[in-house]
Amino acid sequence: MLAGAGQALPVVAGVAVYGTVWGTLAVQxxxxxxxxxxxxxxxxxxxxxxxxxxxxxxxxxxxTIAFATLLVGLRHVLMSASMEAVMRGIPPRRxxxxxxxxxxxxxxxxxxxxxxxxxTIAFYAGLCGFLYVSWLTTxxxxxxxxxxxxxxxxxxxxxxxxxxxxxxxxxxxxxxxDLPSWAASALAAVACHHWVPGNWYIFVGGAAGMLxxxxxxxxxxxxxxxxxxxxxxx
Amino acid sequence: xxxxxxxxxxxxxxxxxxxxxRIAGYWLARNVTLSGRVQAGxxxxxxxxxxxxxxxxxxxxxxxxxxxxxxxxxxxxxxWPMLVALIASAAVAAGIRAVI
Numbered sequence: 001m002l003a004g005a006g007q008a009l010p011v012v013a014g015v016a017v018y019g020t021v022w023g024t025l026a027v028q029x030x031x032x033x034x035x036x037x038x039x040x041x042x043x044x045x046x047x048x049x050x051x052x053x054x055x056x057x058x059x060x061x062x063x064t065i066a067f068a069t070l071l072v073g074l075r076h077v078l079m080s081a082s083m084e085a086v087m088r089g090i091p092p093r094r095x096x097x098x099x100x101x102x103x104x105x106x107x108x109x110x111x112x113x114x115x116x117x118x119x120t121i122a123f124y125a126g127l128c129g130f131l132y133v134s135w136l137t138t139x140x141x142x143x144x145x146x147x148x149x150x151x152x153x154x155x156x157x158x159x160x161x162x163x164x165x166x167x168x169x170x171x172x173x174x175x176x177x178d179l180p181s182w183a184a185s186a187l188a189a190v191a192c193h194h195w196v197p198g199n200w201y202i203f204v205g206g207a208a209g210m211l212x213x214x215x216x217x218x219x220x221x222x223x224x225x226x227x228x229x230x231x232x233x234x
Numbered sequence: 235x236x237x238x239x240x241x242x243x244x245x246x247x248x249x250x251x252x253x254x255x256r257i258a259g260y261w262l263a264r265n266v267t268l269s270g271r272v273q274a275g276x277x278x279x280x281x282x283x284x285x286x287x288x289x290x291x292x293x294x295x296x297x298x299x300x301x302x303x304x305x306x307x308x309x310x311x312x313x314w315p316m317l318v319a320l321i322a323s324a325a326v327a328a329g330i331r332a333v334i
Contacts, residue, residue, distance in 0.1 A: 211275065
């Protein structure tokens with residue numbers, strides 16, 4: 001539990017800045033502080049919440065906001081598919097509860113922990129609990145105090161997330177065989193980010209990387225998984 | 235403090251939509267038998283998504299962002315702590331922006 005919270009610590013610094021900024025923007029868009037806390041607690045997704053306040057208008061287009069949230073969240077589908085292997089030892093009922101808290105950072109740090117050995121549900125709980133409480137607190141602080149961090153880019157805070165994800169990518173590196181799918185993902189994401197508005201590039205890049213791995217897959221004898229019987233040629 | 239019914243509906247709909255995306259992949263992976271080929275695809279997803287998250291900033295936004303990503307990469311390859319990568323990246327980005 002403490003290990004999970006400890007791993008979250010560097011990430012929380014970045015989360016805190018964005019929570020404060022989002023809380024400020026949300027109040028300016030017309031949400032009350034209570035609504036800010038409710039949204040942070042029930043949605044718990046920075047990307048979805050930023051998109052939502054961008055669409056927040058009077059009267060509220062509830063359907064549009066819900067649909068945009070669904071699209072922004074599509075990347076979670078790919079992430080939670082990869083969490084199945086991670087959570088294989090955990091009863092499904094608990095896993096369905098735990099996945100409510102699967103923000104990008106919690107997902108990435110969990111996979112890193114799996115790579116290092118020592119992933120437990122207590123680790124995950126500590127990680128998510130710390131992130132959740134930080135998000136709720138800092139979005140409320142932003143809502144109450146107003147313009148605390150007016151321009152995170154001025155202080156370089158905006159690149160913190162890029163740095164976090166770069167470090168996590170290096171941890172995932174397994175060798176040259178990762179290169180084709182990673183290159184496909186980078187190209188697709190940059191192209192999509194350039195031509196398509198919104199957050200589609202995350203999903204499109206992830207899907208491009210996955211498809212590349214699927215296309216390049218060949219049934220060679222793998223050292224770790226000994227396959228018995230006839231191969232499943234599909 | 236006020237809660238507007240329409241705002242409450244929007245928040246609830248957002249919560250449900252986000253939760254559905256967070257469990258959909260897990261549900262699919264549990265209930266659909268996957269071939270070796272599809273499994274290889276899923277194994278590529280974590281790296282591919284992380285790359286997609288950073289690629290526009292690292293390669294196509296500006297010098298400050300690219301330099302910050304490069305500094306983080308260097309720190310990570312050297313196996314220094316993550317906090318060092320964060321501070322160094324933020325400092326480099328802020329420095330370049332102050333000069334340009």
